[in-house]
Amino acid sequence: MSGAETLQQIVLAQYCDGVPKPSDFRLETAPLPEPKDGQFRVAHVWCSVDPGTRSRLSGGDSYAAALPLGKPIDGFSVGVVDASSNPDWPVGTKVFCAGGWKTHSIQSGKGFIGKVMDVPGVPLSAWIGVLGVPGLTAWFGMKDVARFKEGDAVLVTSAAGPVGATAGQLAKGWGASKVVGVAGSDEKCRWLVSEAGFDAAINYKTASDLSGAIAAEFPKGVDVLFDNVGNAMVDTVLPLMALNGRICISGQVADYNLKPEETPGIVHTKPFITHRVNMQGLVVFDFARGFPEALGSMAKMIASGALKIQEDRFEGIAEIPEAFCGLFRGENSGRRVVKVGAE
Numbered sequence: 282m283s284g285a286e287t288l289q290q291i292v293l294a295q296y297c298d299g300v301p302k303p304s305d306f307r308l309e310t311a312p313l314p315e316p317k318d319g320q321f322r323v324a325h326v327w328c329s330v331d332p333g334t335r336s337r338l339s340g341g342d343s344y345a346a347a348l349p350l351g352k353p354i355d356g357f358s359v360g361v362v363d364a365s366s367n368p369d370w371p372v373g374t375k376v377f378c379a380g381g382w383k384t385h386s387i388q389s390g391k392g393f394i395g396k397v398m399d400v401p402g403v404p405l406s407a408w409i410g411v412l413g414v415p416g417l418t419a420w421f422g423m424k425d426v427a428r429f430k431e432g433d434a435v436l437v438t439s440a441a442g443p444v445g446a447t448a449g450q451l452a453k454g455w456g457a458s459k460v461v462g463v464a465g466s467d468e469k470c471r472w473l474v475s476e477a478g479f480d481a482a483i484n485y486k487t488a489s490d491l492s493g494a495i496a497a498e499f500p501k502g503v504d505v506l507f508d509n510v511g512n513a514m515v516d517t518v519l520p521l522m523a524l525n526g527r528i529c530i531s532g533q534v535a536d537y538n539l540k541p542e543e544t545p546g547i548v549h550t551k552p553f554i555t556h557r558v559n560m561q562g563l564v565v566f567d568f569a570r571g572f573p574e575a576l577g578s579m580a581k582m583i584a585s586g587a588l589k590i591q592e593d594r595f596e597g598i599a600e601i602p603e604a605f606c607g608l609f610r611g612e613n614s615g616r617r618v619v620k621v622g623a624e
C-alpha cells in the first residue's frame with residue numbers, strides 16, 4: 282500500500298515514566314478509513330504537539346482520562362476534507378480539529394472542529410497554533426480567568442511558548458502597564474522583547490535570584506500572573522503579588538512529568554489573605570461558545586502584524602514523538618507543528 286492509501290498514526294507503546302521519550306510511542310499503519318453517513322474524512326496537513334498531552338500518558342487519570350496502551354495520541358490537526366458523506370463539510374473544505382497524531386481522521390462535525398477562514402498572511406498551520414487551542418487559552422485565560430484590566434502589570438511564564446507569547450501580547454495590546462516574560466534561554470528572551478513587544482524578559486535558567494529579578498521589574502507588585510509552569514513558579518511569585526492580584530493557572534509543564542509525591546507544594550499562602558490574591562485554574566473548552574469571536578479577532582491581529590506568531594516546524598509523521606519530547610527540554614520557540622501531508 283502506498284502512503285496515500287493508508288492511515289499512519291502514532292500510538293502509545295508504553296506508559297511514560299518521568300520525561301517522555303520517543304520509544305514510548307510507535308508508528309502504525311492501517312487501511313484508510315472511509316466516512317459513514319454524516320461523516321467526513323480529513324487529510325491532515327499539520328499536527329500539533331502539546332505539553333498537556335503528557336497528563337494522559339502515565340496510565341492514571343488527570344482532568345482527562347488516561348489513554349490506554351495502543352491507542353492513538355490526541356493532538357490538534359489542520360487539513361482538508363478528502364472524502365465526505367456530510368453535505369455541510371464537502372470535499373475541499375479546510376478544517377481544524379482534534380484529529381490526533383495521524384495522517385487522516387474521521388469527523389462528524391461535532392466536538393472541537395471548525396472551518397478555516399482564509400485570511401491573507403495567515404498560514405494554514407496557525408489554525409492549530411495561535412488560532413487554535415494555544416491562542417484561545419491565552420485569550421480566555423487573560424480575559425476571563427485573570428480578569429485582565431487596563432493598566433495591569435502582567436507576568437507570563439513559559440512566555441516564549443505559543444500560549445505565553447500570545448497571552449503577553451494580548452495583555453500589551455489591551456493596555457497593560459507592563460508585560461514581563463519568564464523564559465528558558467537568552468534567545469527566547471530576546472525574541473519576546475524585540476519581536477513580541479514584551480517590556481522585559483527574564484531567563485529563569487541563568488537568573489541567580491529569580492524572585493529578586495521579578496521584584497525589580499514590579500516595584501508595585503504583579504497584578505496578573507499567567508502561569509504555564511507549575512507550583513514552584515507560583516510559589517516564587519506569590520509573595521510578589523499586588524493587592525487584589527490574580528493568578529491564572531494555565532498549565533504546569535514543570536510538574537507534568539512528576540509523580541504526585543514529587544510535585545512541589547505551595548507554601549506562600551499568606552498573600553491570599555493579606556493581598557486578597559485570587560488564583561483560578563483554566564480549562565479552555567469551558568469557553569467554547571466564545572471561540573469564533575476570539576478566533577476572528579486574533580486572525581485579524583495576525584494579518585495586521587499586531588500579533589506575532591513563531592512556529593517551530595518538523596516534517597513527517599515519524600518525527601512527532603521527538604517533537605513532543607523536545608517540549609520538555611525547552612527546545613521549542615513558539616508553536617511546534619509537524620507536517621504530515623501535502624498542503
Ligand SMILES: NC(=O)c1ccc[n+]([C@@H]2O[C@H](COP(=O)([O-])OP(=O)(O)OC[C@H]3O[C@@H](n4cnc5c(N)ncnc54)[C@H](OP(=O)(O)O)[C@@H]3O)[C@@H](O)[C@H]2O)c1
Binds near residue numbers: 445469531565611615
Ligand atoms: N488550561 C488549558 O485549558 C490549557 C490549554 C492548552 C495549553 N495549556 C497549557 O499551557 C501551557 C503552555 O502551552 P504551550 O503549548 O504554549 O507550550 P510551551 O509553553 O511551549 O511548553 C513547552 C515549554 O515549556 C517550558 N518548560 C518545559 N519544561 C519546563 C520546566 N521543567 N520548567 C519550566 N519550564 C519548562 C520550556 O520553555 P522554557 O525554555 O521557557 O523553559 C518549553 O519550551 C502548558 O502547560 C499547557 O499544558 C493549558
